[in-house]
Amino acid sequence: xxxxxxxxxxxxxxxxxxxxxxxxxxxxxxxxxxxxxxxxxxxxxxxxxxxxxxxxxxxxxxxxxxxxxxxxxxxxxxxxxxxxxxxxxxxxxxxxxxxxxxxxxxxxxxxxxxxxxxxxxxxxxxxxxxxxxxxxxxxxxxxxxxxxxxxxxxxx
Amino acid sequence: xxxxxxxxxxxxxxxxxxxxxxxxxxxxxxxxxxxxxxxxxxxxxxxxxxxxxxxxxxxxxxxxxxxxxxxxxxxxxxxxxxxxxxxxxxxxxxxxxxxxxxxxxxxxxxxxxxxxxxxxxxxxxxxxxxxxxxxxxxx
Numbered sequence: 001x002x003x004x005x006x007x008x009x010x011x012x013x014x015x016x017x018x019x020x021x022x023x024x025x026x027x028x029x030x031x032x033x034x035x036x037x038x039x040x041x042x043x044x045x046x047x048x049x050x051x052x053x054x055x056x057x058x059x060x061x062x063x064x065x066x067x068x069x070x071x072x073x074x075x076x077x078x079x080x081x082x083x084x085x086x087x088x089x090x091x092x093x094x095x096x097x098x099x100x101x102x103x104x105x106x107x108x109x110x111x112x113x114x115x116x117x118x119x120x121x122x123x124x125x126x127x128x129x130x131x132x133x134x135x136x137x138x139x140x141x142x143x144x145x146x147x148x149x150x151x152x153x154x155x156x
Numbered sequence: 157x158x159x160x161x162x163x164x165x166x167x168x169x170x171x172x173x174x175x176x177x178x179x180x181x182x183x184x185x186x187x188x189x190x191x192x193x194x195x196x197x198x199x200x201x202x203x204x205x206x207x208x209x210x211x212x213x214x215x216x217x218x219x220x221x222x223x224x225x226x227x228x229x230x231x232x233x234x235x236x237x238x239x240x241x242x243x244x245x246x247x248x249x250x251x252x253x254x255x256x257x258x259x260x261x262x263x264x265x266x267x268x269x270x271x272x273x274x275x276x277x278x279x280x281x282x283x284x285x286x287x288x289x290x291x292x293x294x295x
Contacts, residue, residue, distance in 0.1 A: 004197050016198070019191035025178060027167055041166060048164050056197050059161035059284075062177065062186040069185070069287050075233060075244065089280045101281035104205060104274040109239075112205065112274065116285050140239040148213075148230035149222045151188065154248070156198040 004054060005156060011037060013156045015047055016056065020153045023060065066116045067147070072123050073116050077109030078130070079138035085111070088134045095126050109140055160286060185287075192284065200248040202255040202275075206262070207241035209270040220265060221245065226258055241272060 008016070014037055024032040030048070031041040039047075051057040066073055080088045085103075092101055092113050101113035117123040131139060162168040169177070180186040195203075212232070213221075221230055229246035245262065249255035259273060 005199050016191070016193060020193060023190050025169075025174060025181075025189060027169060027171070027174065029168065030164070030166065045164055045166070052164065054197070055194055058192045058194055060164075060191045061158075061160045061162055061189065061284075062180070063188045063190065063192075064285050064287055065184055065187045066285050066287070068183070071285075071287075075231070077239070093281045098281060099283050099285055101279075102205075102276055103278040103280065105277055106272065106274050111280075113281070140236065142233040142235060142239070142242075142244075144231055145234055145242075146232040148218050148232065149227065150229050152225055152228035152248070154193050154195045154198050154200060155225070 004056065007054065008056075008156060011039065012047060012051065015044065016051065017153060017155055019048070019057065019060065069118075071116050071118055072120050073114065073144040073147075074123060075112065075114050075142045075144070076127065077106075077140040077142070078111045078113075078134075078136055079109050080111040080134075080136065084134070084136075088136065091130055091133045095130075097122065097126060109138070159288070160284060195248055199250045202249040202252050204247050204255060204259075204276060205274040206245045206247060206259065207239075207272040207274060208243040208245070208266055209240050210243040210266065211235065213243065217265060221262075226254075241270075 015033065018033060018036065023029060026032055028041065030044040033039075034041045034044040037044070048057065048060075078088070078092075088111065089101065092098055092111070095115075097115050097117050099114050099116055101111070104110060104112050115123055115126060117126065127139065127141060131137060177186065177189055181189065218230070221227060226248055227245050228248060229244070231244045233242055233244060235242040247255060247258055249258055263271065
């Protein structure tokens with residue numbers, strides 16, 4: 001991972017920050033970014049293509065707000081024994097409503113995933129199904145009361 | 157290429173598409189239009205979810221926390237008797253030392269309430285929410 005950073009020059013780093021902070025919503029966004037960085041449109045395009053091929057930029061696009069369409073969101077911690085981890089991850093990830101799933105260090109709950117569902121009923125149904133299929137009962141369900149922040153600019 | 161990931165070309169938007177994006181931003185359907193990066197690849201190797209034993213927080217505190225670059229997600233959640241942690245922050249750091257310092261600083265702001273550090277060990281899934289669902293992008 002560290003050697004990836006060494007492949008970026010100062011302009012790449014500035015570009016990565018600019019793309020996260022303020023992507024220009026104009027017909028020719030890369031020309032506009034180029035003006036800010038002192039680069040041609042073609043150069044900005046080729047740098048972004050390279051950053052994407054390195055896997056540094058995953059995508060450029062909209063971040064939709066689930067609350068705007070009334071979706072129910074929750075964070076769930078589950079106690080997955082090491083021997084069954086792979087199977088349980090498979091069960092959890094099979095639901096398209098699961099957006100994130102991470103192994104975390106904790107003495108009780110080690111697998112943490114987020115669920116975004118159109119209805120509370122669907123959310124409950126998925127949790128119930130995961131419990132049934134995995135045979136794990138130790139689950140903590142933490143529905144969102146309030147989102148205070150969801151944003152950051154990662155500065156290389 | 158999809159609606160979730162524009163084409164990297166001179167004119168990635170049609171006029172109509174651009175208009176729609178701006179409208180969705182105004183209506184709050186879209187939170188932001190941005191580049192989604194792989195933060196691990198940018199050097200953020202030490203990430204942790206911190207669960208704090210707190211069920212509410214002042215305006216001042218939420219403002220202070222929002223302004224911190226190293227915190228990407230902040231949520232108040234409905235906790236339970238067996239798991240009394242109602243407040244969550246997702247932290248990103250470039251070293252263990254940096255992460256520890258960040259946690260210590262936050263702990264002071266949080267009046268030394270009890271907390272759990274849930275270090276990120278492995279990512280199994282990370283996708284973006286898409287209300288159209290047929291078109292989930294990574295990130």
